[in-house]
Amino acid sequence: HLATSLPLPSERDHFRPRIDLIVFMIDIKSKYSLKNVEASLAHVDASFFLGKVCFLVTGVGRVNACSIDTNAVCKLGETYCSPVLFCELELEGIRVATAQRLLRMLQICAGHIPGVSALSFVSLMRTSDDD
Amino acid sequence: MDETVAEYIRRTVLKMPRDEIKTMLEKWGFLSEAQLQTLNFHQIKDNISQEVVQLCEENSADIKQAAVLDIIYNHIYQNKRMWSVYQMKKSGEELDYFDITDFKKKFKRRLRSALKNVTITFKEYEDNAIWIRVAWGTPYKKPNQYKPSYVVYHSQTPYAFISASMLKSNLPLLCQALIVASNYHDIREMELRSHSLNSLKDIVFKRYSQNFQTYYPKPLQGGNVEPESADIRIVQENRSEKERIHRLNWEVFGGGPQPKLEFAQYKLETMFKSDPKMGVLDKKEPFRCLVKFSSPHLLESLKSLAPAGMADAPLSPLLTCIPHKARNYFKIREKKGLFPESFVSP
Numbered sequence: 001h002l003a004t005s006l007p008l009p010s011e012r013d014h015f016r017p018r019i020d021l022i023v024f025m026i027d028i029k030s031k032y033s034l035k036n037v038e039a040s041l042a043h044v045d046a047s048f049f050l051g052k053v054c055f056l057v058t059g060v061g062r063v064n065a066c067s068i069d070t071n072a073v074c075k076l077g078e079t080y081c082s083p084v085l086f087c088e089l090e091l092e093g094i095r096v097a098t099a100q101r102l103l104r105m106l107q108i109c110a111g112h113i114p115g116v117s118a119l120s121f122v123s124l125m126r127t128s129d130d131d
Numbered sequence: 132m133d134e135t136v137a138e139y140i141r142r143t144v145l146k147m148p149r150d151e152i153k154t155m156l157e158k159w160g161f162l163s164e165a166q167l168q169t170l171n172f173h174q175i176k177d178n179i180s181q182e183v184v185q186l187c188e189e190n191s192a193d194i195k196q197a198a199v200l201d202i203i204y205n206h207i208y209q210n211k212r213m214w215s216v217y218q219m220k221k222s223g224e225e226l227d228y229f230d231i232t233d234f235k236k237k238f239k240r241r242l243r244s245a246l247k248n249v250t251i252t253f254k255e256y257e258d259n260a261i262w263i264r265v266a267w268g269t270p271y272k273k274p275n276q277y278k279p280s281y282v283v284y285h286s287q288t289p290y291a292f293i294s295a296s297m298l299k300s301n302l303p304l305l306c307q308a309l310i311v312a313s314n315y316h317d318i319r320e321m322e323l324r325s326h327s328l329n330s331l332k333d334i335v336f337k338r339y340s341q342n343f344q345t346y347y348p349k350p351l352q353g354g355n356v357e358p359e360s361a362d363i364r365i366v367q368e369n370r371s372e373k374e375r376i377h378r379l380n381w382e383v384f385g386g387g388p389q390p391k392l393e394f395a396q397y398k399l400e401t402m403f404k405s406d407p408k409m410g411v412l413d414k415k416e417p418f419r420c421l422v423k424f425s426s427p428h429l430l431e432s433l434k435s436l437a438p439a440g441m442a443d444a445p446l447s448p449l450l451t452c453i454p455h456k457a458r459n460y461f462k463i464r465e466k467k468g469l470f471p472e473s474f475v476s477p
Contacts, residue, residue, distance in 0.1 A: 002369075004440065005369075
């Protein structure tokens with residue numbers, strides 16, 4: 001399901017299947033993109049933040065068009081305990097690799113991989129500084 | 132042949148891109164077929180222009196023919212100049228039959244009675260457009276051929292498009308000659324300017340696609356709504372919002388291409404509205420501010436703002452009224468009365 005912001009339109013509630021993974025796409029060239037994501041995060045139920053949320057930053061190939069500080073995005077990832085992926089959609093190789101990673105994450109979040117659950121992502125997020 | 136004429140012809144030819152010189156000379160028709168055959172268009176432009184001048188020398192060209200060549204160049208490269216639109220008013224008489232010779236005579240007579248040293252040249256084109264080129268001099272100096280003014284007048288309409296030279300003081304004279312020659316009694320400058328002459332014509336002649344308030348079938352172009360051929364496993368959650376934006380855009384802009392304008396300018400003379408506690412300005416004076424929007428194609432970029440997610444639909448009527456009101460310069464003052472918003476002055 002593709003949406004431009006949250007909350008999702010309520011008129012489609014009964015068509016919607018269970019949501020296993022939310023990927024927030026942030027365009028590094030647009031400050032509005034980051035603001036939009038921050039505003040939408042408020043509408044996400046807390047249970048999703050146990051490994052079912054991921055941030056995808058796009059457009060990182062164009063270094064001189066960056067409007068957002070990467071530190072701000074990384075801080076966002078830390079605050080919400082969710083992984084941050086960087087990619088460049090205009091390059092086919094990176095696009096395919098990113099899609100494969102997301103698909104893998106989705107399989108885990110949907111419970112299709114025995115022995116691994118979404119909670120594993122949370123434990124991977126902890127840095128060595130943490131207790 | 133006069134030296135100044137030779138130099139003028141040489142410089143006019145130098146302005147033309149090399150591949151176009153032959154066609155323009157043919158359109159000009161002053162040099163014969165045989166003469167054109169002798170020209171070598173594969174050498175550097177400097178040499179081509181010298182050869183052209185030689186041939187013009189043989190034919191004894193004078194400033195009148197040189198001016199026609201200049202009109203031809205400017206007609207093809209009309210978008211290099213900045214055009215303003217003027218509207219003329221009749222005093223309510225019947226529409227006279229338009230006689231081109233009468234027009235030319237009256238125009239020349241009026242101008243020459245005020246200023247002896249002018250070069251006036253006319254050229255008619257198929258779309259009823261009369262191109263007038265005026266080179267201005269003073270009572271003591273010959274006309275400056277390098278800074279002429281151009282007027283494009285469509286005889287069946289009350290509109291004239293003027294590209295003035297630097298010498299703006301001659302504008303009133305030009306306008307007067309126009310109204311005398313065309314049997315109108317008043318002329319005013321519209322707040323509409325652009326480089327694209329055809330777009331200005333589209334706007335005032337209402338030739339661009341507008342959306343009328345009658346029933347229209349669902350737009351077939353479907354450029355902005357997601358194509359159905361996309362993967363059916365992808366579900367668009369905001370489809371109804373996208374369709375709303377597309378529909379609003381269609382209602383405002385219509386389906387066809389927009390006239391090409393490069394900028395819109397808003398002169399604000401409104402009061403600064405802020406939190407009373409902030410007290411930015413001590414005096415209660417209107418805040419003077421100039422807002423200018425510029426773009427290679429302003430109206431198309433405004434049209435794509437909402438679908439691209441960069442602005443909310445519907446757009447402000449101040450932006451969308453530009454082609455309907457045929458203006459891109461606005462003065463916005465406070466409206467004293469019922470509504471606290473500002474209003475656009477005529």
